[in-house]
Amino acid sequence: MPSQYPIDPSRTDLAREFMANPMGPHSAALQRIVTRMRDGEAAGRYVLVTRVPHEEWVLAQISGQRGVDLTLLEDQVFSSLEDAERAVFKMRWELITGTPLLLD
Amino acid sequence: MLDKKIAGYSDEISVAPGERIRFMVSCEPGVDRYQADIVRLISGDRQPDGPGYRDELLPTSVSGEYPGRTQETYYGSYAVVPDSPAFAALGSLSLQAAIFPTLPSLRRACLISKMDVDAGLGFALWTDPADGLVLQLGDGAGGQREFALGRPFVAREWYLVSATYDADSGEIRLRQELLDSYARDTSSGAASHSSDGSAAVGCDAPLLIAAASREEARGKPIGEMIFNGRIERPVVASRALEPGEIEALRSDSVPLALRSDVCAAWDFAQAIETDDIVDISPNRAHGTLINLPIRAVRGSNWTGDELSFRHAPDQYAAIHFVDDSLYDCEWDVDFELEVPADTPSGLYAARLTSGDQEDHITFIVRPPRDRATASLALLIPTASYMAYGNSRGGIEVGSELLANRLHVVSPEERYLNRHPEYGNSMYDDHNDGTGVCYSSRLRPLINIRPTHPWLWQLSADMHIVEWLEAQDIPFDVITDEDMHQDGVSLLERYACVMTCSHPEYYSTNMWDALHAFTQRGGRLMYMGGNGFYWRVAYRDDKPGAMEMRRTEDGSRSWASEPGEYYMAFTGEYGGLWWRAGRTPQSLVGNGFIAQGFDHSSYFRRTADSHDPRAAFIFEGIDDEIIGDFGLIGGGAAGLELDSASRAYGTPPHALTVATSEQHTDAYIRVNEDIGHMLLSIGGQDDPQVHADVVFFETPRGGAVFSTGSIGWSSALFHNHHDNNVSRMTRNVLDRFLDPAPFA
Ligand SMILES: [Fe+2]
Numbered sequence: 145m146p147s148q149y150p151i152d153p154s155r156t157d158l159a160r161e162f163m164a165n166p167m168g169p170h171s172a173a174l175q176r177i178v179t180r181m182r183d184g185e186a187a188g189r190y191v192l193v194t195r196v197p198h199e200e201w202v203l204a205q206i207s208g209q210r211g212v213d214l215t216l217l218e219d220q221v222f223s224s225l226e227d228a229e230r231a232v233f234k235m236r237w238e239l240i241t242g243t244p245l246l247l248d
Numbered sequence: 249m250l251d252k253k254i255a256g257y258s259d260e261i262s263v264a265p266g267e268r269i270r271f272m273v274s275c276e277p278g279v280d281r282y283q284a285d286i287v288r289l290i291s292g293d294r295q296p297d298g299p300g301y302r303d304e305l306l307p308t309s310v311s312g313e314y315p316g317r318t319q320e321t322y323y324g325s326y327a328v329v330p331d332s333p334a335f336a337a338l339g340s341l342s343l344q345a346a347i348f349p350t351l352p353s354l355r356r357a358c359l360i361s362k363m364d365v366d367a368g369l370g371f372a373l374w375t376d377p378a379d380g381l382v383l384q385l386g387d388g389a390g391g392q393r394e395f396a397l398g399r400p401f402v403a404r405e406w407y408l409v410s411a412t413y414d415a416d417s418g419e420i421r422l423r424q425e426l427l428d429s430y431a432r433d434t435s436s437g438a439a440s441h442s443s444d445g446s447a448a449v450g451c452d453a454p455l456l457i458a459a460a461s462r463e464e465a466r467g468k469p470i471g472e473m474i475f476n477g478r479i480e481r482p483v484v485a486s487r488a489l490e491p492g493e494i495e496a497l498r499s500d501s502v503p504l505a506l507r508s509d510v511c512a513a514w515d516f517a518q519a520i521e522t523d524d525i526v527d528i529s530p531n532r533a534h535g536t537l538i539n540l541p542i543r544a545v546r547g548s549n550w551t552g553d554e555l556s557f558r559h560a561p562d563q564y565a566a567i568h569f570v571d572d573s574l575y576d577c578e579w580d581v582d583f584e585l586e587v588p589a590d591t592p593s594g595l596y597a598a599r600l601t602s603g604d605q606e607d608h609i610t611f612i613v614r615p616p617r618d619r620a621t622a623s624l625a626l627l628i629p630t631a632s633y634m635a636y637g638n639s640r641g642g643i644e645v646g647s648e649l650l651a652n653r654l655h656v657v658s659p660e661e662r663y664l665n666r667h668p669e670y671g672n673s674m675y676d677d678h679n680d681g682t683g684v685c686y687s688s689r690l691r692p693l694i695n696i697r698p699t700h701p702w703l704w705q706l707s708a709d710m711h712i713v714e715w716l717e718a719q720d721i722p723f724d725v726i727t728d729e730d731m732h733q734d735g736v737s738l739l740e741r742y743a744c745v746m747t748c749s750h751p752e753y754y755s756t757n758m759w760d761a762l763h764a765f766t767q768r769g770g771r772l773m774y775m776g777g778n779g780f781y782w783r784v785a786y787r788d789d790k791p792g793a794m795e796m797r798r799t800e801d802g803s804r805s806w807a808s809e810p811g812e813y814y815m816a817f818t819g820e821y822g823g824l825w826w827r828a829g830r831t832p833q834s835l836v837g838n839g840f841i842a843q844g845f846d847h848s849s850y851f852r853r854t855a856d857s858h859d860p861r862a863a864f865i866f867e868g869i870d871d872e873i874i875g876d877f878g879l880i881g882g883g884a885a886g887l888e889l890d891s892a893s894r895a896y897g898t899p900p901h902a903l904t905v906a907t908s909e910q911h912t913d914a915y916i917r918v919n920e921d922i923g924h925m926l927l928s929i930g931g932q933d934d935p936q937v938h939a940d941v942v943f944f945e946t947p948r949g950g951a952v953f954s955t956g957s958i959g960w961s962s963a964l965f966h967n968h969h970d971n972n973v974s975r976m977t978r979n980v981l982d983r984f985l986d987p988a989p990f991a
Contacts, residue, residue, distance in 0.1 A: 168652060169847060169912045182648035189646045191655045195250065197701065198296050201656065206646045211668045214657065228654060
């Protein structure tokens with residue numbers, strides 16, 4: 145069973161807090177959202193794959209199975225770990241709440 | 249390096265000048281040649297803010313180019329019994345065992361086999377995902393005939409299985425019987441088949457338990473179709489036995505009336521501490537276990553009245569086989585080194601390079617066996633390296649809840665995931681979900697490398713090596729295995745022994761040696777966190793192997809089954825040293841209390857720090873805040889934290905000279921210290937979540953200084969060693985090397 149903590153899509157203030165400081169520490173309210181997002185099954189979980197050490201990472205999804213390679217998402221390349229966290233947060237926000245995260 | 253392609257291992261981990269060490273290397277296709285050199289390791293952390301990688305070439309005959317080749321690894325556990333006259337007269341046949349299949353639906357798996365496949369001679373008993381028990385008999389003409397029971401097994405239940413073949417009548421009988429009883433069970437049953445009685449049951453192939461084999465390598469049959477699960481009291485007989493006779497053979501002796509029919513009856517309750525399996529029939533057709541299947545596990549008749557296999561061996565007559573265990577890769581040697589006589593003690597590696605490919609097969613040159621060559625010894629925690637070696641959790645689970653961020657997968661992790669044959673760490677499960685309780689260093693340990701991007705164990709310990717090199721203080725390097733074998737006499741050659749960042753796994757010999765050292769005037773600097781936590785065992789006849797059981801509680805990725813808390817290697821009670829009455833706090837003044845992996849924190853000086861007894865520690869330091877910087881998580885108080893506790897055994901006179909604070913909510917107290925579950929968990933709410941820097945004097949002028957945090961050593965390099973963590977560490981080291989006794 146996935147984490148049950150509800151994410152209120154109107155709390156874009158918390159999303160803004162994440163975007164400003166994706167590595168935390170977060171406020172308690174934001175951390176609960178982040179904890180919900182980081183929970184879940186291993187199969188399909190997002191990870192970052194080092195392409196150039198300390199410089200470039202590609203988003204990927206792990207298989208959750210020994211000996212089965214991860215799947216690279218070649219169009220999602222990041223030059224900072226913070227940007228990668230922001231992108232995944234945005235995807236998960238929409239996945240969980242059903243509402244796209246629009247901050248501008 | 250987008251893709252790692254080269255890795256190796258050595259036959260020894262610690263060698264003295266004049267001794268030999270051999271290196272085995274395997275390359276994936278594309279690496280046709282590689283350069284090998286022996287180097288002394290000075291520094292490893294390649295982070296942009298880190299000290300970078302540095303080594304120093306040791307001129308040896310090893311330096312040169314070598315051909316790259318792929319070396320095969322045969323893994324998974326099974327037993328081999330050589331062919332013997334015991335099996336010569338086979339015409340009719342009975343096979344039986346109690347079995348506990350853990351992955352019956354995965355694929356067909358072999359319970360017992362003695363088969364010359366090409367000639368169509370012999371027999372094999374299988375579990376099949378759909379058909380349950382299956383008997384194969386040679387047809388004498390290059391083929392096999394198969395007889396199935398037709399009911400699938402339920403996983404993780406005990407069954408008595410038997411198959412008989414009567415050569416006179418041609419009748420085949422199969423039986424599988426659930427030993428527990430469930431309403432609506434459909435997995436028990438029997439079947440009989442008729443045949444013309446022409447099966448060719450005899451052959452000169454070796455007999456295997458838990459595997460079948462078609463070919464040999466390195467002098468052994470290669471195990472295939474390995475059975476995952478437990479097998480108890482397998483028996484081979486030369487007559488089609490009746491159900492009552494089969495039941496009578498579920499015993500630790502062969503009934504007199506059956507002795508002329510039984511070819512072999514293996515009692516796995518005997519010789520549990522070894523690789524031997526003992527045949528209790530008059531034939532004495534003993535066998536050998538390959539790749540460390542798990543012994544000292546509960547059998548089908550375990551009652552729970554006794555918890556140690558030594559107290560009721562009869563209830564531990566099972567062996568748990570798994571298809572992914574490994575003791576020794578047994579690769580061919582690529583090159584070997586005779587350590588030159590004048591080689592200074594240190595941390596060394598066979599450095600392999602090929603284009604952008606590299607590997608560092610790390611080993612230790614200890615001082616000559618009869619003496620020390622410095623006053624300080626750095627104690628390399630090879631037991632803990634073996635426990636963590638080939639940890640697969642990152643790429644397999646990718647947990648974000650430990651570090652509170654996305655997991656970053658390195659090329660090394662993808663390489664390891666491509667090579668399940670290199671075996672697992674003690675943090676992983678076997679393929680059947682059973683926790684990994686044995687490790688070995690006779691295989692590539694991919695993450696135990698000085699430059700591994702996950703700064704943990706060796707790669708984190710390089711911060712200590714780098715700092716010591718920069719201090720220009722001579723030091724010898726010794727290992728857990730040296731201490732285990734040589735005892736306190738090895739340590740007593742030194743004024744001071746310094747640990748690495750995470751010496752978590754300790755054998756009894758190691759604990760005894762280190763404790764005796766502190767009680768005889770030695771000085772111990774414990775430079776990390778979560779040390780002296782799990783109890784492990786070595787086996788003298790199994791070099792490079794180690795056992796551990798994750799019992800009762802403790803921060804752990806799996807848990808041993810009840811009744812399986814005693815280690816097969818030694819019979820010792822496994823698990824936390826605390827549960828054996830030896831707390832880390834009683835040895836070093838602090839012990840594991842909390843962990844977290846997002847942001848590290850800092851220490852604040854305490855009132856105790858102004859005690860004159862602690863004055864030497866803070867010489868030249870005016871700061872109240874210690875270590876608000878570091879290369880892992882940004883602070884010296886981080887990762888795994890140890891605190892002082894009188895209740896857990898911290899000596900009454902110990903001084904807690906600094907305490908960490910303001911840990912994040914990703915830091916959680918260890919479960920063994922939690923009684924009732926309260927809402928106040930996490931570093932912000934739980935005051936127990938903190939590390940203590942502890943100092944205390946020991947008898948005969950000795951002393952102990954404990955940093956209380958794995959993160960401590962990651963702060964040493966900050967500002968090119970000009971910082972208060974480095975200064976404190978240096979102050980303590982200078983005083984600990986000074987022979988003037990402590991009070
Ligand atoms: Fe650990």
